[in-house]
Amino acid sequence: MRCASISFSKHAVQRLFSRGFSTADVALILKIGRGHRGIPGGLSLPKLSSVRVGRTEFNMNCVICKHGTTARGKTTGTLERGGTVVIIKDVPAEICSDCGEYYLDEPANAKVLTMSEEAVLHHAEVEVRKYAA
Numbered sequence: 135m136r137c138a139s140i141s142f143s144k145h146a147v148q149r150l151f152s153r154g155f156s157t158a159d160v161a162l163i164l165k166i167g168r169g170h171r172g173i174p175g176g177l178s179l180p181k182l183s184s185v186r187v188g189r190t191e192f193n194m195n196c197v198i199c200k201h202g203t204t205a206r207g208k209t210t211g212t213l214e215r216g217g218t219v220v221i222i223k224d225v226p227a228e229i230c231s232d233c234g235e236y237y238l239d240e241p242a243n244a245k246v247l248t249m250s251e252e253a254v255l256h257h258a259e260v261e262v263r264k265y266a267a
């Protein structure tokens with residue numbers, strides 16, 4: 135049942151590749167699922183190679199609008215997996231000052247993935263959780 139309901143259009147996958155994601159990154163994104171753009175709180179992933187793991191702050195240029203730079207903040211992530219909607223509050227993220235797109239670092243990605251899998255495991259329809267580091 136993992137990710138059975140998450141479907142990505144060919145175009146979306148091609149866009150990921152064109153944005154410089156590696157095959158492994160795209161596979162990760164497909165595994166986690168990505169919020170649809172336009173829905174507040176939709177999850178997105180950074181270009182992983184630009185994330186300096188181990189630092190609490192990393193400013194980078196936004197890959198979506200190409201104008202803004204990101205700053206550390208908190209956001210609410212929404213994931214949908216197999217009929218379960220998981221809303222995770224207070225997720226630490228880099229947030230674009232221009233368009234509001236946000237990016238999770240690897241630890242946050244892993245945490246959000248784990249939390250969403252827990253919700254799926256106990257068949258919650260909608261689950262609201264608070265991110266706890």
Ligand SMILES: [Zn+2]
Nearest residue numbers: 196199230233
């Ligand atoms: Zn932006």
